[in-house]
Amino acid sequence: MTGISIADFAQKMDQIMPEIMKGFARRQHNDVYKGKITLPQLLILELLSRQGASKMTDLAKFMRVTTAASTGIVQRLVLLGYVQREYDPKDRRIIRIKLSAKGTELLKKINQQRAQSVTKIFGQISENDRGEYLRILMQVKDILNKEESK
Numbered sequence: 001m002t003g004i005s006i007a008d009f010a011q012k013m014d015q016i017m018p019e020i021m022k023g024f025a026r027r028q029h030n031d032v033y034k035g036k037i038t039l040p041q042l043l044i045l046e047l048l049s050r051q052g053a054s055k056m057t058d059l060a061k062f063m064r065v066t067t068a069a070s071t072g073i074v075q076r077l078v079l080l081g082y083v084q085r086e087y088d089p090k091d092r093r094i095i096r097i098k099l100s101a102k103g104t105e106l107l108k109k110i111n112q113q114r115a116q117s118v119t120k121i122f123g124q125i126s127e128n129d130r131g132e133y134l135r136i137l138m139q140v141k142d143i144l145n146k147e148e149s150k
Contacts, residue, residue: 027117028110037080040065040073042110045082045099049107053086053098082106 004012037045040063047062048054060070074097077083082103088094099107122130 024117024121027120028113037077037082037106038073041077041082044070044073044077044097045103045107048083048097048099049104053096055094055096059097077103 043063044059047059056067056070056074059074060067063070063073065073074083074085078085080102082100083097084100086096086098088096122133125133
C-alpha cells in the first residue's frame with residue numbers, strides 16, 4: 001500500500017486500530033480485560049513498577065489529571081490490594097504510593113500474556129517486516145513524546 005494520502009491513511013487507521021486492539025484484548029485473560037481494573041489504573045501500576053514509590057502529585061502529572069482524580073484512581077487500586085500508601089518517615093504529610101506484592105504479581109501476569117500474544121501474532125510476520133513495524137512505532141512514540149513535552 002504505497003502512495004496513500006494522509007486522509008485515506010487516517011480513515012484506514014480509524015478502521016484498523018479498534019480491530020487490532022479488540023483482537024489483542026480477546027487473547028488476554030487478566031484483570032484488565034475482565035474489567036476489574038481500568039486502563040488508567042494499569043498505567044499507574046506500570047509507572048510505579050518502573051519508577052518505584054511516587055507522590056500523588058507525580059502520578060497526577062504523569063496521567064495529566066488533577067490530584068483529586070489521581071487520588072480516586074489510586075484509592076480503587078488500594079481497595080483492590082494492588083498498591084499501598086506509605087508515609088514518609090521524615091515528614092508524615094508526604095504520602096508515597098507503592099506497588100504491593102499483589103500488584104507486582106498482576107503486572108507480571110499481564111506482561112507474560114502480552115508477550116505471548118505478541119510472539120504468537122508477530123511470529124507470523126517476517127523478521128524484516130517486524131523490524132520495519134518497530135522502527136515506525138518508535139518514530140510515532142518519539143513524535144508523541146516530543147509533542148507532550150511542549
